[in-house]
Amino acid sequence: MDLTEDIARHFARIALGHVVRPYPYKDDHVFEGDHDVRPPREAHPVFFGSFDWHSCVHGWWTLLTLRRLYPHMPEAAEIAALAETTFTDEKLAVELAYLDRTYSRSFERPYGWAWLLYLHHEAVRHGDRDWGARLEPLARAFAKQFRDYLRTLTYPITVGSHYNSAFALTLAREWAQERDSVLVATIDEWALAAYGQRRDYAGWEPGGDEFLSPVLSVAMLMSRIMPQLQYAPWLDGLVLSNGWVERECRPVTVSDRSDGKIAHLDGLNLSRAWNLRAASRALGDHFAQELLEARAQEHLEAAMPHVAGDYMGEHWLASFALLALLEKS
Template sequence: MELTEDIARRFARTALGHVARPYPYKDDHVYTGDDDVRPPREAHPVFFGSYDWHSCVHGWWTLLTLRRLYPAMPEAKEIAALAEKTFTPEKIAIERAYLDRPEARGFERPYGWAWLLYLHLEAERHGDRDWAGRLEPLARAFGSRFPGYLDVLTYPITVGTHFNTSFALTLSREWAERHDDTLLAAIDRWAQSAFAERSDYRGWEPGGDEFLSPVLSAAMLMSRIMEREQFAPWLDALVLGNGWIERECHPVTVSDRSDGKIAHLDGLNLSRAWHLQVIARKLGAHPAASMLDTRADAHLAAALPHVTGDYMGEHWLASFALLAFLASEASAKPGSQSPNDE
């Protein structure tokens, strides 16, 4: 399956309809008193839409990525105009100041942190605009928090939701490769310590409201850190030799897409499609690579019809579908490592 202009335009129209939609909104705010009560758009004048802060961030990542991939589509001009109106130094300064509140230490950690860095990385690909320059102070603020967080994170968080450590580090590592050698080293060191000796995974997946696979998200991260000669035997010992992927890793069923938590499962199909393709590409000529690609295609096909249609899913699912599409296109480029390669 490939990303066509028709699909890109559908995703773009959907994201344009929610990144500036203020309500409904699920706030992640620690209140210090009655005087601290304010509408989300005052605390977050950039990322006040899309139901919650982190979804708004990666909704913007979706829009900028689609603008880059399809600059001639009609929605590209609308994306640029809204970004100019939204990514102003004044509004970004308010977002940045929010982080200085002592109560904001855990704000959007680590999922929102990682997506903000990924958004900044994408903004840098738009040389005709200064969006990256405006976003950089905010990106630097989040990036500088990651080493300290890893210092106190004794154990990886392996749930399949926003707190998942591996997913956040995968996105953040791409940003660090370009911007922060200290963070890059911290991520690689921490990940090796957390996952390099793991083997024989037998976890009960999927969880009922997960949008990430705990084991595949860890494998995705390690595929970026380990050389192929290390990664292939590590993955064999983790999930291939015991048959976990072949036995357990099939597209999941979503019973109620109007329920925001249950709708997470469409995201699980999409994130698995992304992870499986990247892992297969890392394996190269390994006998399991074709099986992983086949499973990736099945997961993407199961979720793609449901990316839009209900707000509880469509305010975020296009981002994960786009990651899967980008991985599929990268698989056709020998030597490509990033799902967000140009």
């Protein structure tokens, strides 16, 4: 399954419909007093839509990515026009100032941080616009927070939700490769210490409301860090030789897509497809490639029909579908 212009236009229409939709909105805000009560648009004039801050950020990543890949589709001009009125210096200054609040140290950590870096990474690719330059101060601020955070994060967070360490570091590392060698080195050192000796995964997966695989998120990150000759035996010892991928890694069932937490499971199918494709590519010529590709395809086919439908999934699933579709083996 590949990304086509029809799919791109479908995803673009979805994202255009929610990045500026103000409500419903789930706020990640610590109120310091009655004076601090305000609508989300005042604190976050750029990322106020899409149900929550981080979903708005990666909704914008979806839009800019699709605009770059299909610059002549009808939605591309609409994306550019909306971005021009959204990514203004004035609005972005408010987003940046929010990070200086007393209780903003853990705001959107680490998931939203990583997506903001990934959005900036994409924005820079649009050479006909200065969106990358406008977003850079905010991206640099989050990069600094990542460096500080990894110095104090003693243990990896291995849940399958927004707090997952490996997922965030995968996106952050891709941003940093061209811009922040210190952050790349910090991520690599931390990840090798946290995951490099892990073997024989036997976690109770999937969790009932998770959208990330704890183990495959790590496999994704390590595929970016380890050379192939090191990665192949590491992955084999983690999830292949013990039969986990063959036995346990099957598409999951979503019982209620109107429940925002249970709808996360559609995202698990998509993120697993992304992870499995990346692992297959990193292995090179390996006996497990066919298995990983087959599992990736199964997960992708299970989730793609449900990217749109109920807003609880629709406000974010296209981003994860796009990640999976762009990851080629």
